[in-house]
Amino acid sequence: MKRILMVAMLLGVAAALAACGGQRTALDQGVALYKQGDCAAAQPFFDQTIARPNETMDIAYAYFLKAKCAENAGDAAGAYENYYAAKIVVCYDVATSTEHENLNTYARSEYCERILPDTLHKLAPDVGAAEVKAIKAKINAELNARYMQQFSTSTK
Numbered sequence: 001m002k003r004i005l006m007v008a009m010l011l012g013v014a015a016a017l018a019a020c021g022g023q024r025t026a027l028d029q030g031v032a033l034y035k036q037g038d039c040a041a042a043q044p045f046f047d048q049t050i051a052r053p054n055e056t057m058d059i060a061y062a063y064f065l066k067a068k069c070a071e072n073a074g075d076a077a078g079a080y081e082n083y084y085a086a087k088i089v090v091c092y093d094v095a096t097s098t099e100h101e102n103l104n105t106y107a108r109s110e111y112c113e114r115i116l117p118d119t120l121h122k123l124a125p126d127v128g129a130a131e132v133k134a135i136k137a138k139i140n141a142e143l144n145a146r147y148m149q150q151f152s153t154s155t156k
Contacts, residue, residue, distance in 0.1 A: 087117065
């Protein structure tokens with residue numbers, strides 16, 4: 001009887017652990033692949049997160065990790081584009097946050113005001129002024145269009 005009870009208990013624990021693993025988001029999967037050093041396999045998960053995020057900061061984190069991957073691959077323009085997008089999203093989130101006393105808000109503010117601007121400043125010479133201007137225009141247009149979508153209504 002004890003053995004049957006023990007087997008049933010182990011099966012229950014295994015099922016609970018399997019269920020927890022099944023709840024992983026696209027961002028979780030991308031982060032896991034990024035941490036393993038497999039940026040190529042992580043990219044589709046980051047793109048999926050950007051397209052359908054659970055929250056605003058998921059977008060910023062996906063852009064940030066895409067930038068790290070591009071930077072590690074020596075793609076200065078790709079890194080600049082994704083760092084810039086991450087900065088815009090983080091700064092938007094900080095500006096619209098209602099949690100002014102939250103430590104996470106302070107950390108995001110540090111990324112918005114110092115870390116990401118410094119990183120962009122360091123990458124800019126490798127990218128070139130004309131390309132920086134084009135990247136900023138592209139990302140601003142994409143993120144503005146995405147923001148404005150929330151106000152559009154379907155007439156079907």
